[in-house]
Amino acid sequence: MNKNSQVQIQEMLFMLIGLTLFISLVLLFFLSFSLSDIKENVAASSRQGSIVLASRLAATPEFECAEKDIAFCVDTDKVISLMNHKEYLRFWKIKGLKVEKIYPAMNRIIECSMATYPQCNIFTIIDGGTTNIIWDSSYVVLCRKEYSGGSPYPLCEFGKISVGTETSTG
Amino acid sequence: MVMNIKNKMGQNETVGFVIIVMLVVIVAVIFLGIALRKDNPNIATDAEIKNFLIASSQTTTECYLDSIPKYRTISDLETNCYYRNFEQFTCPAGMNSCDVLNKTYSDILKEFRPGGRVLSYYKLNFYYLSGNEEGRVPFGSEVVFGNLTGCLSKRGATSEISGTEYNSSIVASIEVCEIE
Numbered sequence: 001m002n003k004n005s006q007v008q009i010q011e012m013l014f015m016l017i018g019l020t021l022f023i024s025l026v027l028l029f030f031l032s033f034s035l036s037d038i039k040e041n042v043a044a045s046s047r048q049g050s051i052v053l054a055s056r057l058a059a060t061p062e063f064e065c066a067e068k069d070i071a072f073c074v075d076t077d078k079v080i081s082l083m084n085h086k087e088y089l090r091f092w093k094i095k096g097l098k099v100e101k102i103y104p105a106m107n108r109i110i111e112c113s114m115a116t117y118p119q120c121n122i123f124t125i126i127d128g129g130t131t132n133i134i135w136d137s138s139y140v141v142l143c144r145k146e147y148s149g150g151s152p153y154p155l156c157e158f159g160k161i162s163v164g165t166e167t168s169t170g
Numbered sequence: 171m172v173m174n175i176k177n178k179m180g181q182n183e184t185v186g187f188v189i190i191v192m193l194v195v196i197v198a199v200i201f202l203g204i205a206l207r208k209d210n211p212n213i214a215t216d217a218e219i220k221n222f223l224i225a226s227s228q229t230t231t232e233c234y235l236d237s238i239p240k241y242r243t244i245s246d247l248e249t250n251c252y253y254r255n256f257e258q259f260t261c262p263a264g265m266n267s268c269d270v271l272n273k274t275y276s277d278i279l280k281e282f283r284p285g286g287r288v289l290s291y292y293k294l295n296f297y298y299l300s301g302n303e304e305g306r307v308p309f310g311s312e313v314v315f316g317n318l319t320g321c322l323s324k325r326g327a328t329s330e331i332s333g334t335e336y337n338s339s340i341v342a343s344i345e346v347c348e349i350e
Binding site: 011015019022023026029030051055070071072073102103104105135136137138139140141143146148149151153154155156157158 | 183187198201218222225226230240243274280281285
């Protein structure tokens with residue numbers, strides 16, 4: 001009888017250990033699953049933040065058009081002069097910043113500089129380099145002053161402002 | 171007799187174990203179902219699509235009022251296209267404001283990549299909205315590309331282009347589907 005009880009207690013112990021191990025494994029599986037989900041959400045949220053930052057940048061005095069009634073308007077005359085003032089670049093805590101013209105489309109990429117402006121389609125304000133950078137954009141209208149017969153007029157083209165952020169490698 | 175009691179206890183333990191395992195499996199399946207049903211977070215938001223409509227509507231077109239350089243924006247063409255007041259603007263040969271509107275948006279939408287993703291489908295249309303949804307009058311021609319076959323998440327936005335009199339407005343509406 002005594003031996004029988006001992007065997008039963010042993011059986012129960014094995015059963016409990018097995019069950020605990022099984023439940024721990026299931027819990028571990030779910031934990032890793034939900035953690036990866038959280039990581040994905042953090043990455044998505046960070047990219048959403050970059051998109052919002054890009055649209056907010058377009059509304060800063062360094063970029064926005066003089067015509068306040070035009071929403072999401074970037075003054076490319078300001079952008080080209082900003083490119084020559086590298087001391088401004090540390091204002092924004094970002095790894096990359098560029099403004100691209102989308103429409104009218106050009107058949108090749110021409111970097112904007114004092115020599116090529118306005119016959120160009122990409123203003124690289126902060127070059128993100130090549131490693132671990134994700135670019136997120138916000139659509140804007142790129143306006144500048146043009147002249148025809150001596151009279152100025154605003155010429156607005158469709159484009160986007162992109163912010164580059166470093167990807168986490170962990 | 172002792173053997174019978176031992177067998178019965180063993181059977182009880184097995185049944186208990188099976189019940190516990192089944193319970194754990196059911197809970198695991200429910201959790202998995204919920205976790206897998208969740209959509210992948212979409213980087214491009216509806217706000218980004220709306221932002222596209224607002225920004226693109228300010229793009230300068232080739233049509234002008236009276237003389238060069240009084241070039242009109244896409245937003246101006248939308249209003250002009252609705253009222254069919256084609257004589258008001260001078261557009262490139264053989265085209266009116268509705269044609270230029272359609273062509274310009276066709277060109278712009280070819281380059282539209284919300285969240286950096288290529289679109290498998292888009293449909294842009296314009297309508298006049300007077301007061302409520304019942305007073306919705308479409309105008310101009312739709313700009314459509316692709317089809318909705320295999321589309322998992324269709325998204326869209328509308329944007330008021332210009333307010334007119336009597337609580338009415340001209341609205342642009344877009345629907346898109348991205349290639350996953």
